[in-house]
Amino acid sequence: MEIANLKPSLAWKLNHVGLSPMHLALQHKCTKMVRGLITINSQLIRVKAKGMITPLHYLAQTEDPDLLAELLCACPSSIEDTTIHCETAAHVAIRNCSIRCFKVLLGWLRRVNKEDILNWKDEDGNTALHIAISTNQTEVVKLLVKHANVNVKNFNDLTAMDIFHLQGSLQSTEIGEILHKAKAKKASDLTSNMTLGDYLSKELTLIDKRDKYFGINIQNNPNDIRTVILVVAILIATATYQAGLSPPAGYWQDDYKPPANNGTTNNTHNSSLGDGQRQRRAGQMIMSPADLFYFLAVNGSAFYLSVWTILVIIIGLPFSRAVYTSTWLLLQAYYSSMTGTFPTQGSMALTVGRFLYITFTVISTCAAYMIPWRAFCKHQKLKRRVDTMRGSRVLTHPEN
Template identity: 70%
Template sequence: MDDQLRTVAQNGDIDALYRRVAEDPYILDRIDRLPIADTPLHQAARSGKPHFAMEVANLKPSLSSKLNHMGLSPLHLALQNNCSHMVRGLITINSKLIRVKGKGMITPLHYVAEIDEADVSAEFLFACPSSIEDTTVKFETAVHIAVKNRSIRALKVLLGWLNRVNKEDILNWKDEDGNTALHIAVVKYLVKHVNVNVKNSNGMTAMDTFHLQGTMQNLEIGKILSSARAKTASNLTSNMTLRDYLNRKLTLIDIRDKYLGIYSRNNRSDIRAMVLVVAILIVTATYQAGLNPPGGYWQDNHKPATTNNGSSSANNTNTSLGQDQRPHYAGQFGRFWLL
């Protein structure tokens, strides 16, 4: 489309359109020969010029189903720009435009189901009943799309139509993940009304179960769980009450924090890690000292040899133990750290 014709379409100047066609009778034919093109109809849809669009559609009907470089037909663009007069005008000229598949094989009916346009959905169904059978590249029907986007008003229209034309079997059609619209509806309802982070008897949440499915994972259910802020059990914050906290036994971390004077629970992880390393070094050194005390100290289980007169000969000192004396506990401090 040349710049002159584009300007004419932007202004919606019908007289200028006919003058341009008179000057170049094949101008619309050349546009039509292109497999993908931005036509005067596309420009009219963006500019909100329904009368101009209908004139072009009347002169060259085939341009009405042409896709532009964004994968959109003039009817798709008219819907996106809320140009309802152009939408109704185009489907009056050719109701089969409702079945034109744009990018992702999305039809105008799929689009109105997504944005919950109940009135337009009803008009589309009456104008082109077979459009209810169209599926996207993901094998989704308009019902699938309405359910996934919680388009309640449009969904009621679609279900009412299926009931009246006796095509309820479409509800059993499956998308690429093997889900019918009912499957998706049930999952979305449950996610909305239940706690998605409740653990089962094995301590697993719904997200844990989803991850365990491996290659059998249903990606749509995964997306729904993620949007509902579902978490794995390991990522859940503790629901422990103050009573539970005080009743439980001290962990090794608690003992470490207690004797190193770390009371804040909001310390940065790197600081806590550094303190842990220092604590381990202290424990190791103390443990070694307990097992191998320096000269002049005995092990806990040391029994000094006695001489003939009953006195201890250890270290040749006067440190013999009497009957009322107890052995020292040089390794006791090290054992404490190992508890």
């Protein structure tokens, strides 16, 4: 330990059989030394020994889930390392029937939103689910179908369901039931997959354009553009929502109904009355019809466009569904407030204006909410058809 502390580069060296000090410490179960090396440099967890096996891969095939968890927390990026056979730590754990370690890996992937690593393929095109089925591990299959793509094909064009049927009487019937409930299909029943080249040849989707303009897929990009636009959109949405609730002229505080016209005298008298003498109800907007239409059209357009921008930016992020739901409720509250305070009594112009504004509000509310959601669902469906070594993750998260 003292040598590694004085000369850290030695901790990266491999011996004559291709093992680093970290690998040797794990082999001899020197847990204290492993923790000491992590303290010196947590990146030592990513040192690749013979066969490109990292300390994380080594631990994944043992029954030491506690130390495995410590390594994951010390170096989160190590979960993306693969062996010379393109196997992730999840592949290794399942192949060696190390269920406890696999549960640790799965729990970590779920917490850091990297479940798509479960769809990564080894050199034969097998995902973690393929291996779990071929080794008849019912408990692992039950865990995987909740988070992995059950219809991915390996390089022999076999899906998880195909592998299950090939096992014949050797396979657990419970696994078949699990796959059936997860809507797993045979390769012959699937829509033809797209190659990565086919995907890149297609026109950009709305989500692709968002990622392009905001620089989401650019390596080492801090997403400053997205942050700035999101902040500005939130400020505009807040200001326009507040303006809608508090219009410039305010609201009437009482009800008023002009007296019935009696002859020419009353008609002449009423024609001289100002705007404040028109029929009204308490709680409705005071503004004149022309000003009211202009204000609501401009303010409403700014509000809905800013909400649409916010939803386009956040969709696909963790917890975005919760934000989507709350935004839908906000849009409903805005709609209720605007339609509830719009003048209902008065000229034909106000009646027509009210109808047009309600129509505009309904269409804008649905468009602001549905367009980003439909675009995201369409984009995700397209990505699931793309057959790559690293699942759909390669389409959105380039390696550093």
